[in-house]
Amino acid sequence: MNLLTIENLHVRVAGKDILKGLSLTLGAGEVHAVMGPNGAGKSTLGYVLAGREGYEVTAGSVRFLDRDLLTMAPEERAAAGVFLAFQYPVEIPGVNNTYFLRAAVNAQRKARGEEELDSVQFLKMVREKLKVMQLSPDLLNRAVNEGFSGGEKKRNEIFQMALLEPKLAILDETDSGLDIDALKQVAEGVNAQRDPQRSFLVITHYQRLLDYIEPDFVHVLADGRIVESGDKELAKKLEAHGYAWVAESGEPAGAA
Amino acid sequence: MASAFVQSFAELAPDILAAMPGSGLPWLDAFRRGQLDAFVRDGLPGTRSEAWKYTTLRALERRAFRPGDSDAAIRDVDAACLQLEGVDGPRLVFVHGVFRPDLSTLDDLPPGLTLQPLSQALAEDAEPLRFMLTRGEAQAADAFTRLNAALAGDGMVLRVAGHARIDVPVHLLQVGAPAGEDLAWHARNIVELGEDAALTLVEHHIGTGTHTHLGTQVSDVVLHARAQLAWVVLQEAPDGALLFRHDRLRLDADAQARVHALELGGALVRHEFDAELRGEGARLDTRGAFLPGGRQHIETRLDIRHLARHTASDALWRGVADKRGRGVFHGAITVAEGADGTDAALSNKNLLLSPHAEIDTQPVLEIYADEVMAAHGATVGQFDERSLFYLRSRGIPADAARTLLTLAFCRAALDDIGNEVLREHLGKRLAARLPADGETA
Ligand SMILES: Nc1ncnc2c1ncn2[C@@H]1O[C@H](COP(=O)(O)OP(=O)(O)O)[C@@H](O)[C@H]1O
Ligand SMILES: [Mg+2]
Numbered sequence: 001m002n003l004l005t006i007e008n009l010h011v012r013v014a015g016k017d018i019l020k021g022l023s024l025t026l027g028a029g030e031v032h033a034v035m036g037p038n039g040a041g042k043s044t045l046g047y048v049l050a051g052r053e054g055y056e057v058t059a060g061s062v063r064f065l066d067r068d069l070l071t072m073a074p075e076e077r078a079a080a081g082v083f084l085a086f087q088y089p090v091e092i093p094g095v096n097n098t099y100f101l102r103a104a105v106n107a108q109r110k111a112r113g114e115e116e117l118d119s120v121q122f123l124k125m126v127r128e129k130l131k132v133m134q135l136s137p138d139l140l141n142r143a144v145n146e147g148f149s150g151g152e153k154k155r156n157e158i159f160q161m162a163l164l165e166p167k168l169a170i171l172d173e174t175d176s177g178l179d180i181d182a183l184k185q186v187a188e189g190v191n192a193q194r195d196p197q198r199s200f201l202v203i204t205h206y207q208r209l210l211d212y213i214e215p216d217f218v219h220v221l222a223d224g225r226i227v228e229s230g231d232k233e234l235a236k237k238l239e240a241h242g243y244a245w246v247a248e249s250g251e252p253a254g255a256a
Numbered sequence: 257m258a259s260a261f262v263q264s265f266a267e268l269a270p271d272i273l274a275a276m277p278g279s280g281l282p283w284l285d286a287f288r289r290g291q292l293d294a295f296v297r298d299g300l301p302g303t304r305s306e307a308w309k310y311t312t313l314r315a316l317e318r319r320a321f322r323p324g325d326s327d328a329a330i331r332d333v334d335a336a337c338l339q340l341e342g343v344d345g346p347r348l349v350f351v352h353g354v355f356r357p358d359l360s361t362l363d364d365l366p367p368g369l370t371l372q373p374l375s376q377a378l379a380e381d382a383e384p385l386r387f388m389l390t391r392g393e394a395q396a397a398d399a400f401t402r403l404n405a406a407l408a409g410d411g412m413v414l415r416v417a418g419h420a421r422i423d424v425p426v427h428l429l430q431v432g433a434p435a436g437e438d439l440a441w442h443a444r445n446i447v448e449l450g451e452d453a454a455l456t457l458v459e460h461h462i463g464t465g466t467h468t469h470l471g472t473q474v475s476d477v478v479l480h481a482r483a484q485l486a487w488v489v490l491q492e493a494p495d496g497a498l499l500f501r502h503d504r505l506r507l508d509a510d511a512q513a514r515v516h517a518l519e520l521g522g523a524l525v526r527h528e529f530d531a532e533l534r535g536e537g538a539r540l541d542t543r544g545a546f547l548p549g550g551r552q553h554i555e556t557r558l559d560i561r562h563l564a565r566h567t568a569s570d571a572l573w574r575g576v577a578d579k580r581g582r583g584v585f586h587g588a589i590t591v592a593e594g595a596d597g598t599d600a601a602l603s604n605k606n607l608l609l610s611p612h613a614e615i616d617t618q619p620v621l622e623i624y625a626d627e628v629m630a631a632h633g634a635t636v637g638q639f640d641e642r643s644l645f646y647l648r649s650r651g652i653p654a655d656a657a658r659t660l661l662t663l664a665f666c667r668a669a670l671d672d673i674g675n676e677v678l679r680e681h682l683g684k685r686l687a688a689r690l691p692a693d694g695e696t697a
Pocket of ligand 2: 087
């Protein structure tokens with residue numbers, strides 16, 4: 001069974017059609033890259049998979065394992081194994097990061113009928129995962145994402161992924177705004193979590209990240225659809241020729 | 257024609273006056289009589305009165321209350337409900353405004369602390385209280401302050417001698433108990449800290465069960481030079497209770513007060529907090545959160561007056577309204593002529609959890625001095641949808657996520673309470689009032 005099957009997905013946001021018939025299938029353990037120009041609908045795809053309100057599905061379907069993903073609440077999707085690393089992680093003043101992480105881990109465990117972790121077990125797990133992400137432990141005592149640098153925010157997302165151990169990780173431009181060292185750190189964090197039971201949907205604007213996180217498949221998203229799919233060579237072609245090349249060669253006739 | 261409310265006092269109050277602690281003292285009798293007459297004459301304020309614009313008393317006018325509770329001394333109160341985590345010093349308990357020695361602990365007071373019920377102080381020597389008790393006469397008092405001046409025969413009298421630093425918190429409890437009828441009770445507190453004195457006061461309003469009584473409390477607090485007061489108020493009256501509190505605080509040179517108030521209970525609650533920073537270098541920090549839910553109406557009014565140079569005040573208040581709850585916040589800061597170098601800040605942020613909830617906020621700043629630093633801001637908004645989604649996308653259920661965000665929103669108002677145990681207890685009481693308790697963590 002495929003992990004994720006998106007068929008003919010149409011999504012409207014604020015009265016505007018953004019996704020217009022997107023289809024995509026992910027098998028277990030696969031890494032798919034989705035590339036595309038700004039405004040193509042990449043983040044919209046991530047949000048709609050994670051269940052954000054205001055993203056209205058007007059047609060199509062999304063199956064996650066044997067479930068209809070679109071009928072599930074965001075927290076149910078999370079407990080079922082969907083994780084979105086946000087393009088812009090949200091700062092939440094007043095909510096302690098450790099408290100938040102433990103609440104998240106335990107809420108998911110509870111929803112799956114697993115034993116909740118006490119604070120000793122939880123902190124042990126946190127320490128192990130922190131090392132992998134090379135995050136400073138004092139970030140744990142701050143409010144969620146508050147005052148984090150851009151790089152810290154992105155690494156914190158990957159750290160959360162490590163704690164929550166999802167089946168499907170959607171990384172929305174986790175590379176944007178990072179210098180090359182930070183990018184490598186993030187990629188290492190991701191690679192450390194590659195697993196035959198875990199699939200990745202790596203959304204990126206640039207090919208650069210794919211030098212470090214090697215995808216099994218590359219898709220080009222333009223004007224709300226996947227207009228081209230291939231292997232990692234496709235990313236290199238895009239890098240060399242730009243998105244205009246896809247528009248000419250890949251898009252159905254008549255599209256702008 | 258007087259309203260039912262006014263009539264219930266006009267008829268019974270004269271008998272009560274004759275039997276009150278301190279009656280027979282000519283000055284006190286005359287003062288109480290005068291206050292009662294003024295109350296009966298003017299009645300309750302209407303919404304045309306600016307100070308009552310957002311708080312209508314029309315429903316109250318039709319209700320009658322029994323003035324005073326002759327059974328207050330014998331009403332059953334479970335001692336367990338008087339406990340407050342982190343507060344284990346001397347305790348004064350009042351039931352319907354009447355002192356209850358059986359529930360209070362006043363033995364072994366630390367040196368420098370005088371603590372007694374007003375009823376006892378009046379019986380022993382009323383003269384030292386004369387100035388404070390009759391203070392209201394000269395001021396433009398409202399109906400409830402007048403009722404209180406006329407009918408409060410008990411309350412807390414607390415004095416800290418100069419240079420005495422009292423390191424155990426004093427716990428003041430106002431308790432309401434179910435009764436066969438609606439009662440009106442009144443309490444009058446007098447607090448005075450001598451020069452360089454220090455004290456923590458915890459004021460706690462609770463009920464032993466559901467009731468719909470009306471209570472008034474007036475507190476006069478004087479801080480002499482360099483005195484330091486930490487004052488924490490936890491108001492968790494039963495949901496049907498009516499409660500009108502009026503605090504009047506005076507700060508002399510370099511005196512400091514830190515006030516925290518958590519307003520959770522009551523059907524109709526109004527807290528007026530007046531402060532005069534009269535001495536150079538005085539400082540006042542007020543923080544608080546009010547959470548009207550159900551059909552509760554909770555109002556907080558600050559009137560902070562900077563009268564001397566280099567005085568500072570900082571007010572930080574949070575309102576959270578749920579269901580059909582109604583919150584009102586009025587924050588007035590006046591910097592008088594000559595109070596140069598004053599630093600005054602006020603922030604009131606409010607969160608509406610339901611489309612039927614409402615909060616009105618009015619910051620008012622009047623400055624008549626030079627070189628003043630003043631900042632004030634007030635907002636009313638809904639949940640940040642992005643924060644809510646972020647938490648839910650990590651697996652935290654919607655209700656728990658809302659609770660988490662609401663607590664975070666209020667946290668700034670409580671997180672600098674020095675007593676850590678008490679601070680955490682207040683956080684728990686606050687969480688317990690929210691739609692769904694954040695149990696997941
Ligand atoms: N919440 C929103 N309200 C209005 N328009 C939106 C919203 N989110 C996205 N859009 C619009 O949808 C389009 C696709 O946006 P997005 O999915 O963020 O693209 P990408 O991530 O590929 O840059 C853009 O035109 C953007 O302006
Ligand atoms: Mg995007």
